[in-house]
Amino acid sequence: MNGRILIILGLIGIFGALPIVAQSSGADLDAILASIDEFGTFQDNDFTADYTIVSEKPGEERSIFEARIFRRDSEDKFLLIIAEPALRRGEGYLQVGDTGWSYDPESREFAIFQLRDTFQDSDAQNSDFAGTRLQDNYAVASFEEGRLGSFEVYILTLEATNDTVAYPSTKIWVRQDNYLILKQEDYSLSDRLMRTVLIPTYARAGAYFVPTKTLIIDNLNQGERTEVTVRNISFAAIPDTVFNRSYLERVNR
Amino acid sequence: MKYLALAVRNLNRQKKRSVLLGGAIALGILVITLVNGFTAGAVTNVKDNFAYLLAGHVYISEETKRDDDTEVSLFTHPELLDAAIAEVGLDPRAVIRRSTFMGTFLFHGKNASQQVQGVQWDREDALRQRLILTAGSVDEAMADPRGIILSQQAADLLGVAIGEEITVRLSTVTGQQNVGTFVVRATMADPGILGNLSAYAALDRVNELVNIPAGTYQTVSITLDSMTQVEPVTTALYEALGRLAQVKPRDETPQGLQVNTEMSFIFQEEPEDPWTGSRFTVANINEFTAQLESLSTLVNSVGLSILMVLILITLVGVANTFRMIMYERVKEIGTMRALGMQRPAIRRIFLYEATSLAILGYLAGVLLAGVVGLLIGFFQIPSDNAFSLFAAAGRLTFPYQVPSLVGNLILITGLTALAALVPANKAAKLQPADALRA
Structure with a gap:
């Protein structure tokens, strides 16, 4: 009896896995995810860049944030300091490993900060500015080949392997020639499309690719969108003292 | 009694002067009574508003730390809390x-x-x-x-x-x-x-x-009949739960206006002792409004300082007025002394006059504070205005504070009598013959 069940389960497993294996012929799914993480995570160098985040909402004025981001992905360190608007200047977000703090220069108080939180009521999340960790958090649920504009792409549907990532499932359009993500759709736990991310341009710096323009469209609230532009990219070493709470306090004086 | 009647008659003789002096005292009392009433009303209303939002006065939650270090707020051992609630003897309907x-x-x-x-x-x-x-x-x-x-x-x-x-x-x-x-x-x-x-x-x-x-x-709230039960019930629940499960030490609970673990207005990050598994947190409304109590004490102190300044100014006026009164009534004092009235009686008339003035001014101030408080209470504060946090159903309340009222009465009466003491002594020391010659 047990043997028969095992055989049936085995057959179900084989036939269940067949579509993905068949569809992925010629494409190593793990290699694609690994490449995306490799491009988006700067393991050998520190990273500094200026970000402009323009957020548009129906019936509201455009909000524009200028921020400088410091990253040391090899040590899971991330720091974002707001430069504009003047009213928010000096606000900062520091993430070291699993612990994150936000700093308010007005009250001089730190609060708990999480990468999965939304950045300043925009459509961007703090994690959009940090390194990519698709392999750690997602598994490929389905795969197909397709076309996006003039590019041949792989379309991967990813399901979260843990319940702490912001989006339980996500769909990515990856260029077949260099594995760069061109488009991403993020879905809620109830499987509603929440946002679409379009990345039309990347800047190449050595082995790294940095998205220099990202458009995030809110699919729940019509007309709401956020555009992220990256400038002044640098891979120069950042002093250790930068990734520190006291730096956040000091930088505002 | 006859000296008191004489003192009141004297006040009545100079109506305008009495009204001005009493009015100054009334103004000071009006300010401090309103300040005391406002702070007491604000504290009560904020607590009521929070109790409404949080559905009670005592709050219990259970957090579980998972293997990936994520904390999840959810009751996984509700039977332990039910046992603790039964042990404390709380009404399940609350x-x-x-x-x-x-x-x-x-x-x-x-x-x-x-x-x-x-x-x-x-x-x-x-x-x-x-x-x-x-x-x-x-x-x-x-x-x-x-x-x-x-x-x-x-x-x-x-x-x-x-x-x-x-x-x-x-x-x-x-x-x-x-x-x-x-x-x-x-x-x-x-x-x-x-x-x-x-x-x-x-x-x-x-x-x-x-x-x-x-x-x-995710949360359990317990509504109590009176605020005096808040601390004893919190402590009893904390101890009862502590005998059954791991409970977060109460002094670890962050102070400040924090609504719950999901929604924090201000949170000053504090280092926390490492813990694993599941643990309960017991908190109460007083912890959320602790800063408000301090603010209330501060506002009351500022109000009292303002009262002291007003009283000092008034007392200078009282002292000068009674000095004038003494000179005005020199012949009258001489006559009374000649007719056999003793020195303490003269002093008593002056002091009774001053204390009567203080008490009448005080009563007028308290009455005016009640009227002003009532009038302010008629204004409806829009519910989207942050100030409505201090209001009950959108209206500010100014409940009379009996201990403050008694304290203010003693303070104003004592100080006014003190201000009149020097002229009263001087009047008492007048020689009848000299006074009649003046």
């Missing part, structure tokens, strides 16, 4: 179980942030009675598993009507993004700024959206 999330409602391009309270409608009689509905009914909300009651302000902001479906964006207990829908079944009158933030829906629907099992809950 225990409210809820789940909550902070979400953004979306409707035709408009959005509004609300804290959605998942309630067990059949066990929330007090809530059902307190809700003042502007449209729809609680029964309709109860009958619809996706039904929600929104504040009128939130409904206006979204432009949504009864029966329409709205979308909500939220995070689950582990931080995943989720989207769901509700159907607006009723709208409620704005119950103040904190109430404005809240919407009410069925517990199971909220659980489904925050991704916790049906029938479970």
Whole structure:
């Protein structure tokens, strides 16, 4: 009896896995995810860049944030300091490993900060500015080949392997020639499309690719969108003292 | 008694002067009574507003630390809490179980942030009675598993009507993004700024959206009959739970205006001792309003300082006036002394006159404070104004504070008598013959 069940389960497993294996012929799914993480995570160098985040909402004025981001992905360190608007200047977000703090220069108080939180009521999340960790958090649920504009792409549907990532499932359009993500759709736990991310341009710096323009469209609230532009990219070493709470306090004086 | 009658007659002889001096005293008392009343009213109202939002006075939650170090707020051992509640002897009807999330409602391009309270409608009689509905009914909300009651302000902001479906964006207990829908079944009158933030829906629907099992809950609130029970009940529950399970030390509970673990207004990050497994947290309304009590004490101290300055200015006037009164009445004093009145009696007439003035001024001040407080109370503070946090149903209240009233009476009477003491002594020391010659 047990043997028969095992055989049936085995057959179900084989036939269940067949579509993905068949569809992925010629494409190593793990290699694609690994490449995306490799491009988006700067393991050998520190990273500094200026970000402009323009957020548009129906019936509201455009909000524009200028921020400088410091990253040391090899040590899971991330720091974002707001430069504009003047009213928010000096606000900062520091993430070291699993612990994150936000700093308010007005009250001089730190609060708990999480990468999965939304950045300043925009459509961007703090994690959009940090390194990519698709392999750690997602598994490929389905795969197909397709076309996006003039590019041949792989379309991967990813399901979260843990319940702490912001989006339980996500769909990515990856260029077949260099594995760069061109488009991403993020879905809620109830499987509603929440946002679409379009990345039309990347800047190449050595082995790294940095998205220099990202458009995030809110699919729940019509007309709401956020555009992220990256400038002044640098891979120069950042002093250790930068990734520190006291730096956040000091930088505002 | 006859000296008191003489003192009152003297006050009546110089009406204008008495009114001016008494008026100055009344003004000082008016200010301090209003300040005391405002701070006492504000503290009570803030506590009431918080008790309404948090559905009680004592709050218990259970956090579980998972293997990935994520903390999840959910009752996984409700039987332990039930045992502790039974041991303390609390009325089960006073225990409210809820789940909550902070979400953004979306409707035709408009959005509004609300804290959605998942309630067990059949066990929330007090809530059902307190809700003042502007449209729809609680029964309709109860009958619809996706039904929600929104504040009128939130409904206006979204432009949504009864029966329409709205979308909500939220995070689950582990931080995943989720989207769901509700159907607006009723709208409620704005119950103040904190109430404005809240919407009410069925517990199971909220659980489904925050991704916790049906029938479970995240917070337990206990409503008590009086504020004096808050600390004893909190301590008893803390100790009872401590005998059954791991409980977060009470001094670790962060101070400040923190609504709950999901929604924190100000949180000064404090280092915490490492812990594993599940643990309960017991808190009460006083911990949320501790800073407000300090602020109230500070405002009262400022009020008292203002009163002291006003009194000092008034007392200089009282001292000068009584010196003048003494010179005006030299012949009268001489006559009374010649007729056999003793020195202490003369002094007593002066002191009675001063204390009568102080008491009359005090009474006028207290009465005026009551009238002014009542008039201010007529102004309705808009519920979206932050100041409405200090109001009861949008109106400021100025309850009389008996200890402060008694203290102020003793202070003003004593100081006025002290100011009149020097002229009174001088009058008492006058020689009858010299006084009659003057």
